[in-house]
Amino acid sequence: MEPKPHGGRLVDRWMPEAERSRREAELDELPQLVPFVDQVYDTEKIGIGAYSPLEGFMDSATLDSVLRTGRLPSGLPWTMPVLLPIPSDTDAKTLARLQAGEEVALLDAGRRFIGLLHVDERFRYDKKILAQSVYGTNDPAHPNVQDLLAAGEETLAGTVDLVNRLTLPTERSELTPAESRALFAQKRWKNVAAYQCRNPPHTAHEYIQRVTLEREDVDGIFIHPVVGRLKKGDYRPEVILQAYEALVAHYYPADRVVLSPLTISMRYAGPKAALFLAIVRKNYGCGLYIVGRDQAGVGRFYAPTAAHRIFDEYDIGVTPLRYEESFFCRTCGWMASGKTCAHPPSDRIDTSQTRIRKGLSEGGELPVELLRPEVAAILRQPDVLLTE
Ligand SMILES: [Zn+2]
Numbered sequence: 001m002e003p004k005p006h007g008g009r010l011v012d013r014w015m016p017e018a019e020r021s022r023r024e025a026e027l028d029e030l031p032q033l034v035p036f037v038d039q040v041y042d043t044e045k046i047g048i049g050a051y052s053p054l055e056g057f058m059d060s061a062t063l064d065s066v067l068r069t070g071r072l073p074s075g076l077p078w079t080m081p082v083l084l085p086i087p088s089d090t091d092a093k094t095l096a097r098l099q100a101g102e103e104v105a106l107l108d109a110g111r112r113f114i115g116l117l118h119v120d121e122r123f124r125y126d127k128k129i130l131a132q133s134v135y136g137t138n139d140p141a142h143p144n145v146q147d148l149l150a151a152g153e154e155t156l157a158g159t160v161d162l163v164n165r166l167t168l169p170t171e172r173s174e175l176t177p178a179e180s181r182a183l184f185a186q187k188r189w190k191n192v193a194a195y196q197c198r199n200p201p202h203t204a205h206e207y208i209q210r211v212t213l214e215r216e217d218v219d220g221i222f223i224h225p226v227v228g229r230l231k232k233g234d235y236r237p238e239v240i241l242q243a244y245e246a247l248v249a250h251y252y253p254a255d256r257v258v259l260s261p262l263t264i265s266m267r268y269a270g271p272k273a274a275l276f277l278a279i280v281r282k283n284y285g286c287g288l289y290i291v292g293r294d295q296a297g298v299g300r301f302y303a304p305t306a307a308h309r310i311f312d313e314y315d316i317g318v319t320p321l322r323y324e325e326s327f328f329c330r331t332c333g334w335m336a337s338g339k340t341c342a343h344p345p346s347d348r349i350d351t352s353q354t355r356i357r358k359g360l361s362e363g364g365e366l367p368v369e370l371l372r373p374e375v376a377a378i379l380r381q382p383d384v385l386l387t388e
Contacts, residue, residue: 002181002190003287003317006279007053007076010177014047015116015161023163027113030105031097036151038265039084040108040166041228043115045264045280046082047162048176052283056159057084059121067133070272070314077314078279079272081130084117085152098122098156106160113163121157134269137301144268168237168263175260180222181285183258189219192258193288193321194281196274196295197225198266200235200243200379202371204326204351206251207335212290212321213256220256222286223248226277228265232386237261239384246374270294270302271310278311278318288319327351328369 005011015023023030035043045051053076058066062073063081070079084106086098098104099122106115131138131145140146168174175183184192193212197205212218223244227237235243241261248257262280267273273296278289295307304325311320324337327348332341341347349369356379359366366376378384 001287002184002192002285003282005049005052005177005283006078006316007074009052010181010283011046011049011052011055012178013049013055013160013162015163020163023116024113027105030103030116031094032105032107032111033090033094033098033117033156034087034107034109034111035084036087036147037109037229038147040106040114041264042082042084043106043117043160044162044166046160047115048165048178050177050262050264050280050283051082052177054078054082056117057155057157058082059157060123060125062157063125063130067129070275077275077316079134079310079314080267080269080276081134083125083155084157085125085155086122088152090152104156108166110167112167114166115163116161117156117158118160119156119158122154123157124154127151127153134267134272135301136270139301141299142268142301143298166263168261173260174263175258175284177283177285180258180260184220184222184285187220187255187258191217191219191288192286193218193221193290194278194284194286195221195223195290196277196281196292197223197244198227198234198240199353200240200375201247202351202353202356202375203328203335203369206247206372207326208290208292208323209252209257211323212288213252215321217319218288220258221290222281222284223257223259224262224281224284225259226264226266227261228263234386235379235384236386237263239378239381242378243375246378247372250374251372266296268296268298268301270297271306274307275310275314275316278320279316282316282318286318288321290321290323292323293325 065073072078102119104117108114127148225240294304308322326337329336329341329347331343331347
């Protein structure tokens, strides 16, 4: 069955048209804040209901509850803080106006008016406790811990009204939860499996998608790559989307797959991020969620099966589809996993991104057991990786 949004109701914080014109005209009178790009993305996602039931940035009581219990004060599972730290370069005059009861304009880096924040609390938060609870570490080698250490010491809480959608680097339209739900209904899909990714697809990804599509309880899959601010060395957002478009166009039945970007910053929090990402996809209308090995992990910070196990600790009303690592086995002559193949790891073709990048940079042909040629052609273009 198609799932209800998390908390039962899809949040819609779009500012009505008449008020938008008025607020935009008054912009110069409002205190203006240019948050870190992650929070600009979050502003939009709160507004369109992707983070339902959140209607704004978290207050101290909510943050405390999330960090201690992995739940909102209502008891609803929620594992990821959604905060609005005040950037440390905010000028003193603006800083003085950021108080409870104030309205604050949230602008993107190009100073476009994205959201209006109704401040109800300004508070200091403990970065060490947050990092330890969410990321399981205080190690600055962890990319999100590094961001956290650089963030402002105080954060603003309050509801947000969405004034304008983001301008996306990918120049592609991004479905809102209301739009994806309408699209699934139009296709008569009741049971949609969400596929989380942040890299172009190789055969191991494709295998998991195909195995999912073979299931009797799956009407279609929603491929929903996270293409917000990524980390250095990641593929550029448009490259990930082009690669998926090539795979879908050349190999999948057109009526089984929907593809749309999800512009948020990646939280490499392993299990807590996996649960958060599943809740977000529930809001987009997906009742099943594909959880790969070490999902949302980075380095060796999380046990490879931790992201699988967290779905036993919290019932979010989504069916997790847990998959082992898959690979091409030379002896089987097929895609397989530890569940279906008896052969030693030396028989497997290495499908790591490292191996694929090495193969691409050397310029030779990559085996079709590793990468579809249509996808390889896209990854061979110049400047496909983020360099900063
Ligand atoms: Zn085998």
